[in-house]
Amino acid sequence: MxxxxxxxxxxxxxxxxxxxxxxxxxxxxxxxxxxxxxxxxxxxxxxxxxxxxxxxxxxxxxxxxxxxxxxxxxxxxxxxxxxxxxxxxxxxxxxxxxxxxxxxxxxxxxxxxxxxxxxxxxxxxxGFDVVPTDCLAAHVAQRLPDADRLELAFRAENGVSRGTAKTMVEHVDGGGAVRRDGRIERVPIAHESRTVDFGWGLDGQHVAAIPWGDVATAYYTTGVPNVTTYMAMPERAVQLQRAAGLVTPLLSLPPVRTGLQWLIEQTTEGPDADERERGESYVWGEATTADGERVVSRLRGPHTYAxxxxxxxxxxxxxxxxxxxxxxxxxxxxxxxxxxxxxxxxxxxxxx
Ligand SMILES: NC(=O)c1ccc[n+]([C@@H]2O[C@H](COP(=O)([O-])OP(=O)(O)OC[C@H]3O[C@@H](n4cnc5c(N)ncnc54)[C@H](OP(=O)(O)O)[C@@H]3O)[C@@H](O)[C@H]2O)c1
Structure with missing residues (x-):
């Protein structure tokens, strides 16, 4: 065995x-x-x-x-x-x-x-969620031990698998979330947006807040009490996310959710070997102290599924x-x- x-x-x-x-x-x-x-x-x-x-x-x-x-x-x-x-x-x-x-x-x-x-x-x-972001959170927190705020962002290329899409639907009515003063607080989806320099030719990327797993885990890893996590998306997608927030009660109805799961089952395959081979992922992390001291580090790595x-x-x-x-x-x-x-x-x- x-x-x-x-x-x-x-x-x-x-x-x-x-x-x-x-x-x-x-x-x-x-x-x-x-x-x-x-x-x-x-x-x-x-x-x-x-x-x-x-x-x-x-x-x-x-x-x-x-x-x-x-x-x-x-x-x-x-x-x-x-x-x-x-x-x-x-x-x-x-x-x-x-x-x-x-x-x-x-x-x-x-x-x-x-x-x-x-x-x-x-x-x-x-997996990709949360190993690279958690490692970067720990790294920037080590560089700035008095940090009281962490901002983490990622950019993933080339699509998601069926199970990931179904998992997103499973939590569609959860809205957004951040950690404030050590506690997780619900916020509207994409309630904050900003630009981030991912490096490697990807500076000035637009990112919007999403309730990524690090809202939970980064606090346990680093003890930093304020955490916001962001995903790269075009400004237009941020507007769509915010609009989707308005219909969240509809999306969370069991028949609508079942319909979405069925649609995913029929239409989503997941990235193929070539996409996994070619795609890259980027993670950016910033730690800040209450008096404005700041460190920034970033990672580049293989495709999220690889x-x-x-x-x-x-x-x-x-x-x-x-x-x-x-x-x-x-x-x-x-x-x-x-x-x-x-x-x-x-x-x-x-x-x-
Ligand atoms: N952390 C990350 O970065 C990361 C990366 C990739 C995927 N994921 C997550 O991993 C999960 C799987 O993704 P996927 O794309 O591989 O999904 P998938 O292709 O749909 O596969 C899901 C697997 O889970 C099994 N399963 C689902 N519900 C089950 C249950 N109640 N009891 C027993 N088995 C069950 C399925 O078996 P049946 O066919 O028998 O239902 C199937 O083997 C998703 O939640 C996704 O978000 C996370």
Missing amino acids: SDLVVYGSYGYTGTLIAEAATERGLDPVLAGRERRSLESQAARLGCEFEVVALDEPKVLDMVLSDATAVLNCAGPFARTWKPMVEACLRTETHYLDITGERTVFEAIHDQGDRAADAGVMLLPGV LTVETALATARRALDGDAPVGFQTPAGAYGPDLILGVEGVEREDVV
Whole structure:
């Protein structure tokens, strides 16, 4: 039995992760609820597989009983984190996932004491959301230890996968969120916008506030009490986002949400190999003190999904090697700001 279980291994991102894990000799056990998909994937990759749904706690415990860590790739994670985390606590298995859902980070954070008692690490967010932003947050906070405000922005190229689109619909009625004085506050979507110099020829980019996972995690990593996160988007898209905020109550109606999920199922494929190969991602971070002192650093790296595969496997490997601090963890909290520099193709520069 392998030490690593990849749950949701036949989804878009799970497939990329399972393939890379196999190529690199991690010998993962592939798991999920759909036998046919698992059978053919396991035959193709030469792996063991386990069919288990998340409402089968006894089977889940059996699957995890010999594992050191599970990497949960089954999202939206609002629907999957709880049964998997509970199974990890029962079976003393480290838990990692690729969520970007702010509310999921908060819910898993609340299980931190139980995890510490069980000797288990809970490390959500080991994908593009939030490894590079979390590492940059930790880096700028280290450069300016008295900072009381963090602004983080990212620019992602070449599309999203079906699961990511469905996860966005899942949280469509959540609006925006920022952290103020240590607390998460709801704000209208895209309530703030500004320009950011991402560097590498991408200066003066327009960004708008979105409730990215770091609104939850950056505070736990750095202790900085005010956090706003932004995504690059054209000014016209910001106006559309704000207008969409006006129809949010409509979008959150169950039939409308189901219709949107169906539409995504029919129309969204996710970036292909060529797009993943060509695309790049950019992260910018600024820390500021109350009296106006300021530092800025930035990162450039591979396409978001390519980066997700690398950061998910890098953190899983650390856990398998016994480097798994117990309790709730963030990526940079567990492994430091330079974790991201271990990914091939990632560059970081200090600007101010
Ligand atoms: N952190 C990041 O940067 C990052 C990067 C990539 C993806 N993601 C997130 O990862 C998730 C997956 O994305 P994707 O594009 O790979 O999605 P996808 O192609 O739709 O795959 C989702 C996988 O999760 C499984 N799943 C979903 N709900 C489940 C449930 N209730 N019980 C058991 N299995 C369940 C699906 O199995 P069935 O087919 O049997 O339903 C499938 O294997 C999304 O939430 C996405 O936002 C995050």
